[in-house]
Amino acid sequence: MKHESQTQDDAAEAQNFSRRNLLRLVGGGAGLLAVAGSGALTWRAADNGVFAEGSGPAYEPWNLPAPTGRADLVRAAILAANAHNTQPWIFRVEDSYIDLFADSGRTIGTIDPLLREQQISLGCALENLMIAAPALGLQAIAELVPDSADPGHIAHIELRESSAAASPLLKAIPVRHTDRAAYRTDQAVPRQTLDRYRRAAEDDAVSLVWLSEPEVRQAFGDITVRATEAIIADPDQAADDYRWYRSDWNDIQTLRDGVTIDASGQSAFIRGAAKILPTTQQQNHDGWLRGTRDTQVSTAAAFGAIMVADGHDVAARLSAGRTFQRLHLMATGDGLAMQPLCQVLERVDREESAGLDDVFNRELADLLPGAGKAIMTFRIGYPTVAAPPSPRRAVEEVLLTAAP
Structure with a gap:
């Protein structure tokens, strides 16, 4: 069941979307659908998977x-x-x-x-x-x-x-999925649960730091929103990010990869509308920024930072990935939701690789003093909806040789 605030948010989104797109619908070629009648709209909706979320060959590996x-x-x-x-x-x-x-x-x-x-x-x-x-x-x-x-x-x-x-x-x-939707704001993750995950993460290569106090959560959320804005304003990063978004049903079933509109965390209305009405890169990124600011950072119960001694060491990165996967599986079993939230680190890497001023690197280090090098960040909380699966390539596509 949706919270009252979610229902109000969905209604507001629907109203805003309608106002934004009315003229574009009439003047941009989509008016042909209106002339053809509701049947044409239904056909395009069906053709783009509006009524078949999480189905088809791309989802069979689950x-x-x-x-x-x-x-x-x-x-x-x-x-x-x-x-x-x-x-x-x-x-x-x-x-x-x-x-x-x-x-x-x-x-x-x-x-x-x-x-x-x-x-x-x-x-x-x-x-x-x-x-x-x-x-x-x-x-x-x-x-x-x-x-x-x-x-x-x-x-x-x-x-x-x-x-x-x-x-x-x-x-x-097979039931662990990235949850980009809102998390419950009326239910905190117990401290003993966070401590249990921290202990499970600890080994010779990796440690876990929780950003759970309100002031620190707010600071990390603010940095994440600004990092998202910086990615969108960077033409190369914006284009490389957008290349992996999938909204077309045929693309999803053929490519079987990327971030789909169904798994984007948007409301059901916006997800359906995005499949019927083609969106631009800017519109896509506007939605990403809005979701990051208004949903993801604002409803997180806590943020986690996986730390290593040397952020460039490949073995340490692999160990960090193993740790995150293990934590996410534990959280799934406990009825908790998780989502990687790495825009700050993506800007840190961009600053280093492009020789830019290390603004985000310094700000993140200030939040995590003396704890090593942050290599992955994520959010955690109790879900408000069931997270949908993402497409997966068939196992035959990733094997060099057939298994015995």
Whole structure:
């Protein structure tokens, strides 16, 4: 059930959308639909998946089977969280091992110029694979970045026969989804839950810092909104970001990647309208900024920062990805929602790669003094709606060889 404030927000959005688009509908060619009658509108709505959210071949991988063969470990891996849903992974599957490689063609350009987000995404996939292996009666032992001459060779995973023992996190893999919608503002995440997640995150390479006090939350939210504005104002970053958005039904089913309008966190009305009425890059980014400012930072119960000693170390990035994936699976099992919220870090990487003044790097460091280097940030809270799935490529598309 929606909160009263959500219902009011949806109504306001509908009114604003109607006013913004009335003239464009009549004068921009879409008036042809009105002449043809409501049937044409219904046809375009159906053609763009307005009535079929989360269905079709692009979503079939979420029907994760119980592991019966090596390829099923990859089926679990590809359901991992990953930046902009680029799915930047390739797997070589053999009887005694699996190799994980980065797909160099699936990057976000200036959004991720140092490949930080790609490598974190690969760590997320690795964690899913490691969690799924025991259910198949296998002990998985991962060696990170095993070939210094090939930085794209992310991990070598030895598979050894062992007794079957399903991880309690396994059942969360096919139901974990990034939730970009509003979180409940009347229900705080208990401190003992945050502390449990912090302890679960700690190892030799990674730690977790919570930004949970109101003043610190406000400060991080403000920086995130300004970083979003800076990305939108940067022509290269804006274009590279927009390239991974998907609103057309046929594109979703063909490409099977990217951030869809259904998973954007917008209201049902706006999601449906965006599928019927083509939107520009600027309109898309206006919605992103509005959602970041008015929904995502304002309703977060807390923000988390995954910290490492060296933000450029590939193994540390992979470990951070494994940590985030594990935390997200734990949160899913606890009925909590999570969403990566990394605009500040995307601007930090842009500042470094382009030789810009390190404004965002300094501001973020001021919020996290003496805690290492922030490598990933996210929000957490109790959901108000069920988060929809994102499209996934078929496992056959990411295998170098067929599994035995």
